[in-house]
Amino acid sequence: xxxxHTKIHTVQNLNCSSSSLPLIFCSDWGxxxxxxxxxxxxxNDSRMADELYKKVRILCWVMxxxxxxxxxxxxxxxxxxxHCNVVVFMSSVDDPDFPTVGLGTxxxxxxxxxxTIRAFHYVYEHHRxxxxxxxxxxxxxxxxxxxxxxxxxxxxxxxxxxxxRRFKPxxxxxxxxxxxxxxxxxxxxxxxxxxxxxxxxTHTTSxxxxxxxxxxxxxxxxxxxxxxxxxxxxxxxxxxxxxxxSKFPKSFWYWSYCYYPISEGPNCCSDxxxxxxYVDSSLMYLLEYYTYHLRAFGYKYRYNPPISSKIxxxxxxxxxxxxxxxxxxxxxxxxxxxxx
Amino acid sequence: MTSxxxxxxxxxxxxxxxxxxxxxxxxxxxxxxxxPTVALNVxxxxxxxxxxTIRAFQYIHDKxxxxxxxxxxxxxxxxxxxxxLHxxxxxxxxxxxxxxxxRFSPxxxxxxxxxxxxxxxxxxxxxxxxxxFETGECTHFSSIEDxxxxxxxxxxxxxxxxxxxxxxxxxxxxxxxDKYVIRKPPGPQAWHMIYDHYPVIEGPDCxxxxxxxxxxxxxxxxxxxxxxTYHLRPFAYKYRF
Numbered sequence: 001x002x003x004x005h006t007k008i009h010t011v012q013n014l015n016c017s018s019s020s021l022p023l024i025f026c027s028d029w030g031x032x033x034x035x036x037x038x039x040x041x042x043x044n045d046s047r048m049a050d051e052l053y054k055k056v057r058i059l060c061w062v063m064x065x066x067x068x069x070x071x072x073x074x075x076x077x078x079x080x081x082x083h084c085n086v087v088v089f090m091s092s093v094d095d096p097d098f099p100t101v102g103l104g105t106x107x108x109x110x111x112x113x114x115x116t117i118r119a120f121h122y123v124y125e126h127h128r129x130x131x132x133x134x135x136x137x138x139x140x141x142x143x144x145x146x147x148x149x150x151x152x153x154x155x156x157x158x159x160x161x162x163x164x165r166r167f168k169p170x171x172x173x174x175x176x177x178x179x180x181x182x183x184x185x186x187x188x189x190x191x192x193x194x195x196x197x198x199x200x201x202t203h204t205t206s207x208x209x210x211x212x213x214x215x216x217x218x219x220x221x222x223x224x225x226x227x228x229x230x231x232x233x234x235x236x237x238x239x240x241x242x243x244x245x246s247k248f249p250k251s252f253w254y255w256s257y258c259y260y261p262i263s264e265g266p267n268c269c270s271d272x273x274x275x276x277x278y279v280d281s282s283l284m285y286l287l288e289y290y291t292y293h294l295r296a297f298g299y300k301y302r303y304n305p306p307i308s309s310k311i312x313x314x315x316x317x318x319x320x321x322x323x324x325x326x327x328x329x330x331x332x333x334x335x336x337x338x339x340x
Numbered sequence: 341m342t343s344x345x346x347x348x349x350x351x352x353x354x355x356x357x358x359x360x361x362x363x364x365x366x367x368x369x370x371x372x373x374x375x376p377t378v379a380l381n382v383x384x385x386x387x388x389x390x391x392x393t394i395r396a397f398q399y400i401h402d403k404x405x406x407x408x409x410x411x412x413x414x415x416x417x418x419x420x421x422x423x424x425l426h427x428x429x430x431x432x433x434x435x436x437x438x439x440x441x442x443r444f445s446p447x448x449x450x451x452x453x454x455x456x457x458x459x460x461x462x463x464x465x466x467x468x469x470x471x472x473f474e475t476g477e478c479t480h481f482s483s484i485e486d487x488x489x490x491x492x493x494x495x496x497x498x499x500x501x502x503x504x505x506x507x508x509x510x511x512x513x514x515x516x517x518d519k520y521v522i523r524k525p526p527g528p529q530a531w532h533m534i535y536d537h538y539p540v541i542e543g544p545d546c547x548x549x550x551x552x553x554x555x556x557x558x559x560x561x562x563x564x565x566x567x568x569t570y571h572l573r574p575f576a577y578k579y580r581f
Contacts, residue, residue, distance in 0.1 A: 046578035047577060049578055052575075149576075150575040240564050240572075241560050241563075272573070272574075286521065288544075289517060290572065291570075292577065293547075293581070294569055295549060295550070295579070296421050296422075298427070299570060303571075
């Protein structure tokens with residue numbers, strides 16, 4: 001039995017003479033309208049989040065070392081990494097108590113790419129069936145995993161693609177900033193591992209993010225565009241304060257590295273940002289509160305990210321959800337209205 | 341509450357972020373400017389804070405009483421989530437006397453509200469405050485603005501309100517978030533923890549999801565807090581509170 005809600009919903013500033021019709025979805029958990037790519041959903045339960053958790057499985061591996069466990073890594077463990085489907089802490093040494101995986105390398109900046117190579121191989125060998133996407137983050141990166149699921153929901157793990165904050169130098173298609181975190185599809189991970197087996201990829205440089213980008217290019221993995229539908233960046237190489245308020249001098253490397261045009265001020269950062277870097281231990285807890293708790297009661301957000309039709313279709317098929325799709329557009333007194 | 345030297349360094353950032361969300365916003369200073377600021381006919385300086393407060397509330401009572409139901413005082417380094425203030429106030433009748441904020445216990449029997457965290461007077465409370473100074477029941481007996489105002493509220497029989505949420509978490513905060521949510525190493529309690537009337541919990545239970553204010557917020561942090569409150573959110577997340 002389909003539930004039909006009969007409310008008239010007015011949309012301001014809608015061009016009624018346009019030929020594209022608004023698309024309305026109604027279900028037990030609220031009504032939403034699809035108007036020119038914008039969707040307004042009321043999530044009064046966790047069905048959407050649960051679906052995304054099941055369908056966009058993310059394994060997070062955190063690059064760390066024995067000296068950081070107390071000062072930094074345990075705060076990552078207490079905050080954002082809990083939202084990953086699987087989390088693995090990668091170090092040079094095994095620590096069964098934390099726990100961390102020992103990669104058999106030494107510590108130090110020059111070991112970074114060796115650690116990365118071994119970490120991805122470890123994850124491929126031990127965990128590839130547990131996830132669809134594989135994220136690398138530092139122990140001073142803060143990741144909003146729910147928003148990463150949104151970015152990835154429009155793609156499939158069978159695509160050879162990877163996402164992050166795209167930089168342009170040194171490579172043809174660009175590469176992803178290591179500190180801001182980057183995520184490989186299952187196919188990308190498979191090609192990475194096979195690339196080393198076939199010696200297509202090697203330890204070219206200890207600059208981990210650049211070396212990863214060079215390998216990805218060689219094995220045909222696409223450097224994805226992780227910006228939101230308003231073309232705002234989601235992965236960030238600095239803390240929120242700096243992106244929102246700093247005026248970096250034009251000589252600063254950042255200007256010449258970013259693949260896409262840089263926006264300073266409020267347009268720097270998507271409402272559904274995925275990551276920030278150089279986040280110290282205190283800021284981890286502050287960000288967890290600011291993201292998952294603090295909000296303005298009753299506030300109507302101005303930016304509403306569209307939901308991929310793949311996810312919606314899966315929700316529709318779920319027997320617990322009654323979904324009615326109605327395309328009705330009425331032009332009454334010059335105002336566009338539609339029946340929900 | 342501001343001053344000429346703070347207008348461009350602090351107040352402009354409060355105006356660009358949260359202050360526009362109030363129904364009426366007034367910037368109280370010692371001099372009139374095109375900011376715009378209201379001239380209170382009081383000199384600047386910490387010792388004049390309570391004089392400024394008295395004059396500010398008298399000015400509002402004379403010129404703006406009908407434009408609002410609730411009257412909220414904040415500093416130029418307070419960040420306020422006005423929607424959450426609406427949420428708390430919506431349960432109360434502004435024609436009754438009410439005085440809300442972060443309750444401190446010392447010096448005043450029923451307690452007084454921290455000045456930095458911001459406090460609210462209902463319309464009736466404002467009437468009584470102004471009347472108290474007309475009849476002499478309230479006087480400028482101290483320059484400590486928040487405590488002195490609290491004493492006047494008690495004298496004029498304006499009751500205090502517990503503004504914590506249903507889980508006992510605070511909504512008004514006299515310090516930035518990190519003072520409360522980050523656990524401190526064991527040691528002597530800081531003064532602000534001793535003044536608090538209701539128990540202060542360290543860690544995530546310190547602060548309500550619907551927090552109203554934070555104090556000692558630097559200008560750069562105003563923009564960060566605005567982004568955190570009105571923009572950044574986890575997609576499809578079902579909030580637990």
